[in-house]
Amino acid sequence: MPTQARTATLREQDKRHLWHPFTQQADWVQTDPLVIERGEGNWLIDTDGNRYLDGVSSLWTNVHGHRRPELDAALTEQLGKIAHSTLLGLGSVPSIELAARLTDIAPQGLTRVFYSDSGSTAVEIALKLAFQFCLQNGAPERSKFASMHNAYHGDTIGSVSVGGMDLFHATYRAMLFDSVKVESPYCYRCPFGQEPTQCDHQCDKQCFGHVADVMERHGHELAAFVIEPLVQGAAGQITHPHGYLRHVRELCDRHGVLLIADEVAVGFGKTGTMFACEQEEVSPDLLCLAKGISAGYLPLAATLTTERLYEGFLGRHEDFRTFFHGHTFTGNPLACAVAIRSLDLFASDCLLEHVRDIATHLADGLKPLAALPHVGDIRQRGIMTGIELVADRSTKAAYDVAERAGHRVCMLAREHGVIVRNLGDVIVLMPPLSVTHEEIGLLCTAVGKAIAEVT
Numbered sequence: 030m031p032t033q034a035r036t037a038t039l040r041e042q043d044k045r046h047l048w049h050p051f052t053q054q055a056d057w058v059q060t061d062p063l064v065i066e067r068g069e070g071n072w073l074i075d076t077d078g079n080r081y082l083d084g085v086s087s088l089w090t091n092v093h094g095h096r097r098p099e100l101d102a103a104l105t106e107q108l109g110k111i112a113h114s115t116l117l118g119l120g121s122v123p124s125i126e127l128a129a130r131l132t133d134i135a136p137q138g139l140t141r142v143f144y145s146d147s148g149s150t151a152v153e154i155a156l157k158l159a160f161q162f163c164l165q166n167g168a169p170e171r172s173k174f175a176s177m178h179n180a181y182h183g184d185t186i187g188s189v190s191v192g193g194m195d196l197f198h199a200t201y202r203a204m205l206f207d208s209v210k211v212e213s214p215y216c217y218r219c220p221f222g223q224e225p226t227q228c229d230h231q232c233d234k235q236c237f238g239h240v241a242d243v244m245e246r247h248g249h250e251l252a253a254f255v256i257e258p259l260v261q262g263a264a265g266q267i268t269h270p271h272g273y274l275r276h277v278r279e280l281c282d283r284h285g286v287l288l289i290a291d292e293v294a295v296g297f298g299k300t301g302t303m304f305a306c307e308q309e310e311v312s313p314d315l316l317c318l319a320k321g322i323s324a325g326y327l328p329l330a331a332t333l334t335t336e337r338l339y340e341g342f343l344g345r346h347e348d349f350r351t352f353f354h355g356h357t358f359t360g361n362p363l364a365c366a367v368a369i370r371s372l373d374l375f376a377s378d379c380l381l382e383h384v385r386d387i388a389t390h391l392a393d394g395l396k397p398l399a400a401l402p403h404v405g406d407i408r409q410r411g412i413m414t415g416i417e418l419v420a421d422r423s424t425k426a427a428y429d430v431a432e433r434a435g436h437r438v439c440m441l442a443r444e445h446g447v448i449v450r451n452l453g454d455v456i457v458l459m460p461p462l463s464v465t466h467e468e469i470g471l472l473c474t475a476v477g478k479a480i481a482e483v484t
């Protein structure tokens with residue numbers, strides 16, 4: 030079939046049969062969707078052969094670029110042995126080896142790994158572990174969770190319950206459990222009325238005092254505090270003030286509350302260190318990992334925890350202290366084999382050093398965008414970047430939702446050769462960590478042009 034006819038058929042079938050995530054299908058069927066067929070390094074190639082820089086690393090997963098030969102080889106080597114065997118009642122080689130590797134590189138004290146297959150399930154598991162740990166270790170009154178406004182922890186019921194983005198979460202309120210909410214330290218739109226210039230970590234840190242107050246009032250009833258360390262990704266790359274995570278850790282210690290660090294988005298180098306917690310010398314009690322763990326190849330997630338928490342589940346079979354949880358593809362050998370090879374590449378490519386260099390280059394490339402009349406704020410930690418568009422810079426007034434300014438920018442950016450995604454009116458840039466200086470230049474120029482054209 031000629032290329033264009035094939036693309037047309039695929040588009041037609043997509044519109045007829047596929048239901049896309051987080052997508053208003055009534056709009057989708059009015060468009061001619063881009064259909065991706067191949068990847069090459071940091072680039073995506075559609076069915077017509079057009080190339081696009083993967084500016085969001087295929088939803089923040091792709092770490093080393095697409096079709097990295099070493100990762101392809103790890104996958105085929107493992108396929109030559111076995112694709113899947115269960116962890117219920119059996120061990121499997123790659124899942125054991127990966128667990129040892131993860132606990133080696135994780136923040137201190139995290140010695141145990143529980144696998145699952147998405148960021149949402151990694152969080153769900155952390156919540157259940159924390160709850161059950163308290164229940165069966167002398168603290169049944171600790172049955173609640175604290176979580177942040179603007180938080181996104183996934184789409185399962187538990188992870189939505191600790192979420193804080195009304196657009197995604199409010200509809201399901203009647204299905205959810207209550208969590209104690211903490212204001213988000215969103216400096217550009219400070220909930221305490223501080224100005225961003227002051228708030229560049231020199232304000233009087235009302236957000237620090239606020240979380241301390243919440244913990245004072247609710248600490249006694251909390252099993253855990255769940256937080257996205259350093260950056261609230263899905264809410265629009267909201268970067269937290271320096272020291273905030275450490276402050277939360279100290280409050281958790283003071284009030285006997287477990288700390289769940291959701292590094293699903295920020296983990297695996299995206300903020301410039303392997304894990305974001307490292308930057309504030311924080312060791313959480315539970316660490317949730319997914320996305321970059323398998324370098325964007327296969328669904329895999331892990332919830333890491335401490336010896337103390339693990340031991341709280343030990344006992345005789347008839348004591349019913351077991352963690353009754355598991356998924357069919359828990360610890361899938363193909364995904365684990367790729368994840369191990371990905372960790373090798375972090376070392377052999379000196380990837381974290383590269384990310385830090387790229388982050389500086391990216392910051393330089395973004396400077397001209399800050400002057401555009403409708404760019405309200407540019408936030409960056411490592412390679413994670415959010416560009417917040419506003420209708421009026423002086424008042425920070427948002428665009429009318431119906432204008433879909435962020436979406437229109439992303440559509441135009443495609444015409445300039447890059448794929449980026451918007452979260453409302455925040456344009457997110459998060460290319461693969463392997464992105465080059467030249468590609469960063471292209472990304473910034475293309476997005477800058479698109480913003481200028483739309484707004």
Ligand code: PLP
Nearest residue numbers: 147148149181182183262293294
């Ligand atoms: N936690 C955070 C911080 C995330 O950013 C995401 C996804 O973006 C999730 C959890 C959910 O991950 P998944 O989509 O793999 O379920």
